[in-house]
Amino acid sequence: MKIAGPKRPTAHPDRHLDCEEALEAMFQAVAAAAEAAGWSRNETADALINLADNHVLAIEASNQLAKFGAGVFLKAPKLH
Helix, strand or coil, X not given: CCCCCCCCCCCCCCHHXXXXXXXXXXXXXXXXXXXXXXXXXXXXXXXXXXXXXXHHHHHHHHHHHHHHCCCCCCCCCCCC
């Protein structure tokens, strides 16, 4: 299944809606596959929400590291 690329420039106010539209079929396919495997609709929805939340946290952590940690190198202690 192919996901369509962006239709509008990055700063366009409706770009997020285009992204949702592009991802919807894949999202529905993942949900259907999970349910076909025996997970309930609620379990599947909860898992997808948690995965999305964790993805956002990882992005934020990466951004913070890039912002505050760039150029910082930790040196291992010398073993004498």
